[in-house]
Amino acid sequence: MPSPSSDMASLRKPEQAPQPEPNASYLTVDVEEYYHAEVFSGIVDRAARKKYPPHVERNTMELIRLFNDCNVRGTYFVLGTVAKKHPGLIRAILESGNEIASHGNDHRMITKMSPSEFREDVRRSKQILEDITGMAVLGYRAPTFSIVEKTEWAYEILLNEGFRYSSSVFPIRHDRYGWPGFGLFPRKMAVRGNRWIWEIPLSVERFGFINVPFGGGGYLRLYPMPLTKYFFRRMSRDDRPAVVYVHPWEIDRQHPRIAMPALKRMRHYLGISGMEEKVRDLLRSFRFGRMDDFIKCVPAAREKDIPALVGR
Ligand SMILES: [Zn+2]
Numbered sequence: 461m462p463s464p465s466s467d468m469a470s471l472r473k474p475e476q477a478p479q480p481e482p483n484a485s486y487l488t489v490d491v492e493e494y495y496h497a498e499v500f501s502g503i504v505d506r507a508a509r510k511k512y513p514p515h516v517e518r519n520t521m522e523l524i525r526l527f528n529d530c531n532v533r534g535t536y537f538v539l540g541t542v543a544k545k546h547p548g549l550i551r552a553i554l555e556s557g558n559e560i561a562s563h564g565n566d567h568r569m570i571t572k573m574s575p576s577e578f579r580e581d582v583r584r585s586k587q588i589l590e591d592i593t594g595m596a597v598l599g600y601r602a603p604t605f606s607i608v609e610k611t612e613w614a615y616e617i618l619l620n621e622g623f624r625y626s627s628s629v630f631p632i633r634h635d636r637y638g639w640p641g642f643g644l645f646p647r648k649m650a651v652r653g654n655r656w657i658w659e660i661p662l663s664v665e666r667f668g669f670i671n672v673p674f675g676g677g678g679y680l681r682l683y684p685m686p687l688t689k690y691f692f693r694r695m696s697r698d699d700r701p702a703v704v705y706v707h708p709w710e711i712d713r714q715h716p717r718i719a720m721p722a723l724k725r726m727r728h729y730l731g732i733s734g735m736e737e738k739v740r741d742l743l744r745s746f747r748f749g750r751m752d753d754f755i756k757c758v759p760a761a762r763e764k765d766i767p768a769l770v771g772r
Contacts, residue, residue: 485746491542522711534558540585560597567603570614582618600618647659675705
């Protein structure tokens with residue numbers, strides 16, 4: 461017979477259920493073909509792309525299976541051109557409980573577009589994705605993390621096009637991208653009264669004056685796992701959401717070999733054979749979720765706790 465006090469405890473349980481919290485870390489995929497990577501610009505030109513075999517569908521299906529195996533859901537930032545060619549793939553991503561977000565239409569860096577070209581690019585990609593899924597697309601990731609200080613104007617356009625968050629800034633110094641002074645926490649951008657768009661920056665850890673990137677792409681492929689896990693633990697200790705990002709081509713053991721200079725070759729191909737295992741290891745070691753959970757769950761109280769959240 462249960463005692464009256466244990467009955468009371470079970471009655472109280474629903475009231476004490478924890479409030480939803482933002483995920484400790486976000487799992488993201490940039491859904492593109494290998495030849496969309498910036499390293500191929502000037503090597504595979506746009507007109508020649510159709511000569512190269514498409515691999516995105518098979519590799520993305522592999523990632524969906526991997527995430528399902530680990531019982532983790534994430535956000536897939538999809539190119540409009542890829543979605544148009546593979547609508548079944550977009551439905552498969554969605555049916556596994558993942559979020560569909562936009563990676564722009566054709567992988568053009570914002571730094572190489574005018575504001576009106578950018579508006580057209582994101583509008584087209586959002587429309588293609590929403591026509592396939594029947595759901596609003598809330599998130600955006602710039603190709604090659606190309607929201608930098610001089611393209612900050614992009615937030616106003618994203619907000620007006622109906623996006624609620626972006627994950628496009630890498631707060632580091634880098635030859636192709638980076639906004640080193642952005643700060644390490646999510647921030648409200650293009651704030652107009654009670655309207656704004658969140659930027660959830662890619663993950664860095666600060667050592668003295670240097671921001672060290674980690675958690676995705678070449679950084680995840682090249683760093684030893686104990687170092688990556690150390691960075692993730694530091695982020696969680698500081699209550700900052702960590703962001704993992706992976707491209708379908710990064711787990712492709714049959715990635716076509718395309719001639720390019722040695723440094724570019726190293727950046728692009730190194731670590732592909734071990735990437736899938738690294739992602740699996742991370743998914744089993746930390747708690748991950750979809751990025752739209754951030755805008756659903758971020759408690760208002762956190763804004764005054766984190767000065768960087770207040771904007772500039
Ligand atoms: Zn990309």
